[in-house]
Amino acid sequence: MGRTSTSGGPSLGDVVRAQKAIRDIAVRTPLYASDELHERIGRDVYLKLEVLQPTHAFKVRGAANRILAIPEDERHRGVVTVSTGNHGRAVAYVARRLGIPAVVYMSTLVGEHKVAAVRELGADVRIDGSDQDEAGARALAFAAEHRMTLVNPFDDPYVIAGQGTIGLELLEERTPATIIVPLGGGGLVSGIALVAKSIDPRIRVIGVSMERGPAMYVSQRAGAPTDVKEVATLADSLGGGIFLDNQHTFAMVRDLVDEIVLVSEEEIAAAMVLLLRSHHIAVEGGGAVGVAALLADRIEGSGEVVVVLSGANVDAATLARLVLTLEAGAA
Numbered sequence: 001m002g003r004t005s006t007s008g009g010p011s012l013g014d015v016v017r018a019q020k021a022i023r024d025i026a027v028r029t030p031l032y033a034s035d036e037l038h039e040r041i042g043r044d045v046y047l048k049l050e051v052l053q054p055t056h057a058f059k060v061r062g063a064a065n066r067i068l069a070i071p072e073d074e075r076h077r078g079v080v081t082v083s084t085g086n087h088g089r090a091v092a093y094v095a096r097r098l099g100i101p102a103v104v105y106m107s108t109l110v111g112e113h114k115v116a117a118v119r120e121l122g123a124d125v126r127i128d129g130s131d132q133d134e135a136g137a138r139a140l141a142f143a144a145e146h147r148m149t150l151v152n153p154f155d156d157p158y159v160i161a162g163q164g165t166i167g168l169e170l171l172e173e174r175t176p177a178t179i180i181v182p183l184g185g186g187g188l189v190s191g192i193a194l195v196a197k198s199i200d201p202r203i204r205v206i207g208v209s210m211e212r213g214p215a216m217y218v219s220q221r222a223g224a225p226t227d228v229k230e231v232a233t234l235a236d237s238l239g240g241g242i243f244l245d246n247q248h249t250f251a252m253v254r255d256l257v258d259e260i261v262l263v264s265e266e267e268i269a270a271a272m273v274l275l276l277r278s279h280h281i282a283v284e285g286g287g288a289v290g291v292a293a294l295l296a297d298r299i300e301g302s303g304e305v306v307v308v309l310s311g312a313n314v315d316a317a318t319l320a321r322l323v324l325t326l327e328a329g330a331a
């Protein structure tokens with residue numbers, strides 16, 4: 001208990017440095033008080049609007065911090081990454097801002113609108129591999145061959161510190177009893193938990209994943225990084241493995257995160273529709289899992305809650321279909 005740094009992992013100081021480093025690329029996002037959620041669950045709920053970041057997801061924070069840490073004389077060779085979409089978008093965006101090349105590997109599972117979005121940002125997109133782990137192996141080989149820097153989507157101290165800046169921002173404004181964070185590979189929740197537990201260990205940090213393929217949840221139960229079959233889910237940005245040779249996020253989640261909660265596809269859909277209906281905020285499935293967990297009564301305790309709305313990259317057709325389906329069901 002009380003452990004706030006895993007060996008080789010980032011420290012609170014690294015997060016403070018990241019906040020300065022990325023301030024011209026990532027924006028400081030508002031905390032939005034949700035009257036609707038307050039009424040429904042009886043707790044004060046604040047939404048951390050990472051949907052407002054450039055590229056519409058928090059990932060630009062970690063990507064910026066990692067890429068800016070590459071020594072000046074190596075940066076021009078460019079960066080390589082593997083991504084289900086949002087990380088690739090963030091890397092492409094940051095690379096373009098800095099004027100360096102970006103190569104983004106993706107698995108065949110990734111939706112067409114996410115592929116197109118990365119291409120539009122000027123990156124060289126390569127669809128190779130049947131899942132995230134396989135695409136990752138291809139990216140690694142390409143980076144080594146061309147002496148480019150591989151930007152890991154979550155298991156990297158600079159990336160984790162970049163995501164942790166969300167924790168610094170929100171704790172400058174509020175001291176919630178609970179912070180609820182979408183959980184995929186674990187970079188986001190690790191960074192935020194590092195900051196929260198360093199500043200006040202009583203703050204509960206809850207990770208939320210989808211029932212369909214929750215790699216970190218399965219791995220924590222098994223006591224080691226474990227292969228989980230990647231299946232289609234509304235929360236596709238939380239899909240994929242945590243890498244069997246995970247260096248940081250497995251241990252940080254084990255040591256710093258209080259609980260991992262799972263939500264169903266129906267619960268994710270209900271949260272997305274509520275956020276659109278009540279707040280006029282478009283949130284993708286992976287970004288809505290925290291609200292889904294609250295609405296499904298999976299979050300224990302009392303007091304103020306901050307929920308990270310991590311991303312907005314859902315295509316309009318999917319969102320429209322969910323609204324129509326839920327309304328037909330309710331009628």
Ligand SMILES: *Cc1c(COP(=O)(O)O)cnc(C)c1O
Nearest residue numbers: 086184185186187188237310311
């Ligand atoms: C990547 C992503 C997550 C999960 O972040 P991890 O660091 O992989 O746990 C959550 N929400 C969105 C929108 C994402 O793109």
